[in-house]
Amino acid sequence: MAEAPALELTEVTRRFGDRAVVDGLGFRVERGAVFGFLGPNGAGKTTTLRMILGLVAPTSGRLDVLGAADGRRVRDRIGFLPEERGLHPRMTPLQAAGFLGSLKGVPAQAARRKARTLLEGLGLGASLNTQIRRLSKGMAQQVALVCTLVHDPDLLILDEPFSGLDPMHQQGLETLIRERAAAGATVVFSTHVMSHAERLCDQVVLLARGRKVFDGTVQQARSRVPGRLILEGDLTPEVIAALPGVAEVAASDLPEGRRLEVWLSPGVEAHQTLSAAFRAGLPIRRFESREPGLHEAFLLLTGTRADLPEVAGA
Amino acid sequence: MRRLLIILRREYLAYLLTPGFLLALVAFPVIMAASIGIPALIARQAPAAKVAVLDLTGLGAGSPGNALSAQIREGDTRNLPSERPARLVPLPAEIAGARTSEEAGHLITSYYGAAGKDDTRPAILVLAGTPDDLDARLWTPRARLIDLSGELEDRLTEWLQTERMRAAGLDAEGIDNIVSAQVDVKTYSPEASEGLVKMGDRIPQMAAVGVSYLLCMMILMGSGMISTSVIEEKSSRVIEVLVTSAHPAELLLGKVLGILLLFLTVLGALLGAGLLAAGYLPPGLTEGLSKAPFARGLLPWALVFLVSGFLMYGSLFAGLAAFCETPREAQSLATPLSMVLVIPLLLVISALQAPDSPIIRIAALIPPFTPFLMLLRVVENAPAWEVLTGLALMGLTTAAAIGVGVQAYRTGALSQGQTTLWSLIRRSLTARN
Known part of the structure; x- marks a missing residue:
């Protein structure tokens, strides 16, 4: 029998007025997965996270959070990091960890002990007893994350956790997320920084205007975006457009010959088109295959970029 | 319950361990002592009032001016023991020639006018007319009422009564007999500890009034603290983490009870200090004061009404604050609620004189007023049904206040950006329970 998912949403709708x-949002997150919840601002990410946490009731649909129909029933097993730091500014990191840990059922002393270890691991050992208002944003964000971890949550929900962090702190946060997932926790985070999702996520859901536009792995998301070839030589756009798998061609002149940017049809591999070109004996001096990234997939699937071809089934 | 206690502890310690609070704790008794001592000190330090008397009655040696001057010379003119008696000074030469009150008025006006801003010139009492129609005018350099006028009025009234009794044929002994005649009506009651009602027997009523004012102070001070705490948590987004860790009711009640406990700690400290200080009072008074808190169940009932009243108002203030983004918004929203507090404070003064009046009895059953008025009814031995009904209605109102506060807290706390108050209220009515 398959293990119950950490999180499952079925046809969830939330209306504010009309x-x-x-x-109609639905997705399933397996236990131990790192799940990226992606979408532009106003896509409904925060509302969905709040429904998962039990702070907002769905207008219709069903949620299953760690086996409960309401996130509030399993609040002690969830760790939540809001977009802003969410800590009492006059508390020290250890006091905050003791306070928030004890609310989650961990004795304050044990929570402080665990926070000390985690904070020292993040290089914040010198700031354990400094008031949070005196810490930098990056440091405070890391303290907030540590406070969500002191009770070893089964489900970790992070709302835009990389927002405002410098590359060093982003790296530290990525490491921490991987460690939690390796320890068996399910990590759900929302972001619109695609590079993090690309590196971290086992599964991503893309949301646009409240609706799901994609659900799958990062690789599957990329494959939705047409591949791209750069060809240079004495070539004409008409000849290249006639090759199999070519969807669109854009040409620019070079001192010698032309540079052609070729968009391939969805599902077509670059080598198929290149093979056909070489078989046809076209005078190609240079070629380059451009692998689409999650960023392009995001722009395409959320409909925020008009210059990419439409994707069937998105 | 566990989470509520954790929130309570945090709120309590967050204020208790601040230097400002500890300073305020020490400063409070000092300010109280100063508020009593400083007016007395000022009165003692104030220069004695100077008075000159111009008597135009033409009554010779038995004139009211002579009689009054003699009393002023004897130092028989002061309202309070701490005040310095008035000092008689010679009549200024500029005024000596006046023949009527009006003429004296003109001369005195010129006399004061010549002095400019110097108001050290004496007050001048002008007496004219006859014993049947005595005209007394007290002139002062500045247009303000002075305490001396009351004393002079009393002395002149005594003189007039004496003159009239003399005119009616009474001799000096007869007049003394009448003037010294006095009946002291003593009040007895089975409720008084020794039958005779003394000041100590009225301490429970006065303490009940004091508790009402104390509750009002606690609510006004506490509302500010609660609002600040809610708004700080909202603006720093701590609230988002807290509502995922505890039920809003636990957050709200923990906050209100934490601040209540803080006030009770202060009261306990002040009560302890008061009991220590009572050791230095005269033995009879010490006994009366130490027994007073326990008379007619005053202390436990006072605690019941302080706690329930603070809880009821505190929940409402916390709910209101949850709708606000800034302390200023919270203050403007809380002002109408604060104004409600004026009503029971006005009623409680009337209740001291007539605690059994129908208006007071009905008002004591109206929940927003119950914590202020019912204690006075309790020390007046109100029927049990009245007290229980008042408590039950207040309990229901407190529960409703907590319910509304929690809903407002949840909706308001999670609101982001520019949101109107009415949209928040509408959303709070449709939010999940």
């Missing part, structure tokens, strides 16, 4: 902020 406006559906989240519309």
Whole structure:
């Protein structure tokens, strides 16, 4: 028998007045997965996270959070990091960890002990007893993350955790997320920084205007975006457009010959088109295959970039 | 319950361990002592009032001016023991020639006018007319009422009464007999500890009034602390983490109870200091004061009404603050609620004189007023049904206040950006329970 998922949403809709902020959303997150919840601002990410946490009731649909129909019933097993730091500014990191840990059922002393270890691991050992308001944003964000971890949550929900962090702190946060996932926790985070999702996520869901536009692995998301070839030589756009798998061609002149940017049809591999070109004996001096990234997939699937071809089934 | 206690502890310690609070704790008794001592000190340090008397009655040696001057010379003119008696000074030469009150008025005006801003010139009492129609005018350099006028009025009234009794044929002995006649009506009651009602027997009523004012102070001070705490948590987004860790009711009640406990700690400290200080009072008074808190169940009932009243108002203030983004918004929203507090404070003064009046009895059953008025009814031995009904209605109102506060807290706390108050209220009505 398959293990129950950490999180499952079925046809979840949330309306504010006449406006559906989240519309018929459904996805499933397996236990121990790192799940990226992606979408532009106003896509409904925060509302969805709040429904998972039990702070906002869905207008219709069903949620299953760690086996409970309401996130509030399993609040002690969830760790939540809001977009802003969410800590009492006059508390020290150890006091905050003791306070928030004890709310989650961990004795304050044990929570402080664990926080000390985690903070020292993040290089914040010198700031354990400094008031949070005196820490930099990056340091405070890391303290906030540590406070969400002191009770060893089974489900970790992070709302835009990389926002405002410098590359060093981003790296530290990525490491921490991987460690938690390796320890068996399910990590759900929302972001619009694609590089993090690309490196971290086992699964991503893309949301646009309250609706799901993609659900799958990063690789699957990339494959939705047409591949791209750069060809240079004495070539004409008409000849290249006639090759199999070519969807669109854009040409620019070079001192010698032309540079052609070739968009391939979805599902077509670059080598198929290149093979056909070489078989046809076209005078190609230089070629380059451009692998689409999650960033392009995001722009395409959320409909925020008009210059990419439409994708069937998105 | 566990989470509520954790929140309570945090709120309590967050204020208790601040230098400002500890300073305020020490400063409070000092300010109280100063508020009593400083007016007395000022009165003692104030220069004695100077008075000159111009008597135009033409009554010779038995004139009211002579009689009054003699009393002023004897130092028989002061309202309070701490005040310095008035000092008689010679009549200024500029005024000596006046023949009527009006003429004296003109001369005195010129006399004061010549002095400019110097108001050290004496007050001048002008007496004219006859014993049947005595005209007394007290002139002062500045247009303000002075305490001396009351004393002079009393002395002149005594003189007039004496003159009239003399005119009616009474001799000096007869007049003394009448003037010294006095009946002291003693009040007895089975409720008084020794039958005779003394000041100590009225301490429970006065303490009940004091508790009402104390509760009002606690609510006004506490509302500010609660609002600040909620708004700080909201602006720093701590609230988002807290509502995922505890039920809003636990957060709200923990906050209100934490601040209540803080006030009770202060009261306990002040009560302890008061009991220590009572050791230096005269033995009879010490006994009366130490027994007073326990008379007619005053202390436990006072605690019941302080706690329930603070809880009821504190929950409402916390709920209101949850709708606000800044302390200023919270203050403007809380002002109408604060104004409600004026009503029971006005009623409690009337209740001291007539605690059994129908208006007071009904008002004591109206929940927003109950914590202020019912204690006075309790020390007046109100029927049990009245007290229980008042408590039950207040309990229901407190529960409703907590319910509304929690809903407002949840909706308001999670609101982001520019949101109107009415949209928040509408959302709070449709939010999940």
